[in-house]
Each structure stands twice: as C-alpha cells, then as structure tokens.
Amino acid sequence: MQMSEGVEWALHSCLNLAWAEEGTAVKATQLAAFYELPTAYLNKQLQALVRAGILTSATGPRGGFRLARDPRDIALLDVVTAIEGAQEAFRCQEILKKGPGGRATVDYRKACIVSQAMRRAEIAWRRELAAQTLADLKVQVESKQPRTPEMTRQRIANL
Template structure:
C-alpha cells in the first residue's frame, strides 16, 4: 500500500502551475528543474494528467503544460486518480467463491462484508481528497507562506531569461 512517487511531483507541479498567469505554459524541463527532478520521468507523469483532462499541453517552443481547468475545479483526488488509476486499494478477488457454499453467480464484491468494510475505508480516503480543491490548497499556502507565489513566479521568470 504505497502511492507512486509521481503523486507528490504531480501535486507540487499543479500547484506551481496554479501560480502562473492563466494560459502561460511551462515545459516539463523547467517544472523538473524547479525541484531537481528527472525531467523525462516527470514528463511521463504530466502526460497522465493531460490524459485525465487536468492539464493541457502545447508542443514546440514556448510550449509546455498549463492547467486545463480553473483551480477551483480540480480536486486532490483528481490528481491522485490521474496518476494512480481509478481502481480502489483493496483488491477483492472474491475468494469466497472457492469456499464452501460459494456460488459463481454471486458478486462477492457486493456480498462479502469484508469487501464492504474495506470499501468504506477507501471511500473515506477518497472523500477526504475530493473535499479539497487546488484553489483551496493554493489559498492555504498563500496564507501560511505569503512569499511563495512571488518566489515561484520569480523562479520561473528567471528560467525564461
């Protein structure tokens, strides 16, 4: 039970993109340089965000990635799901089917109480993540660390020089 490393990268990158002027695209190379990450691999993760409709990408010079929606419309769950996939953490292989009294016709993902309990926990996790948007996170950071937006914009600006 561990999340991919790309989740952390994706969350920080989305937050950084949220501080840029709308429409401004940043290449994977520059986003990677921000935290000294491997550029090609970060690019791979960002592609997943594009496929999920969270980011939009542009090719060629001055191209790169930008948010595809307003930060208010992007939840943390959206980002996590884009990287990790939509499957829930607990894999019910329906082993009850092999047990005594097991039937091939029953969907034990619904009938098995263990499966239900694990799904409840999974939903609690997702609910927590879905309850916070990128905009709220951005605002919280600006309250606690007021210099961050300026620093971020400045760092990207000097990358363009």
C-alpha cells in the same frame, strides 16, 4: 495502499502552474528542475494530466504546460486518478468461495464483511480527495507562506 511518487510530483507541479504568470506556459524541464526531478519521468506524469484535461500543453519555443481549468475546478482526486488510474485500491478476489462453507453462487464482493469494510474506507478516502481542490491547497500554502507565489514565479523564470 501506496501511491506512486508521481502523484506528489503532479500535485506540486499543478500548484506551481497555479502560481505561474497568467498566459505563461511552463516547460517540463523547468517544472522538473524546480524540485530536481527527472524530466522524462515528470513529463509522463504531466502528459497523463493533459490526457485527463487537467493541463494543456503546447510545443515550440513558447510551449509548455498550463492549467486547463481553474484551480477551484481541479479536485485532488482528479490528479490522483489521472496518475494512478480509476481502479479500486482493494479488489476482492472472493476467496471465501474456496473456504469452508463457500458457495459458488454467492457474490462475496457484496456479502463479505472484509470487502464491505474496505469499500467503505475507499469511498471515504475518495470523498475526502474529491472535496479538496487545488485552490484549497493554494490558499493553505499562501496563508502559511505568503511569498510562495512570487518566489515560485521567480524560480521558474530563472530555471
């Protein structure tokens, strides 16, 4: 499975917003310029985060994006789902129905060993993402790079 680059962009943008000055909105152009990303494409990701209730947005001269919730209340899975959607990564097509001994009356999504294994793996992956929050990432970054919050605020202010 491969996630789109929008997931990476969204997670980094959310972290940068977590370090923004309280009450300050950050424009999509500033967030895009931070990592030299295309503004129009990043803006689509940011709008998806707004629709998911992760960010808020406002228009006008003081407009931009802010976190809608405390970073402790934003799971990584929330961001991934906002960008990639909630559909399962593996979708059993029940090909066993057409194979030798296949039966039309069997639900192979439940009976197939391959389908079951893939479902278990996906559940584990989703649990791991649900267990980690934006605040967890923030703490990890700050413990390794303590100047990151201040450097982020300064860079955003100068963009």
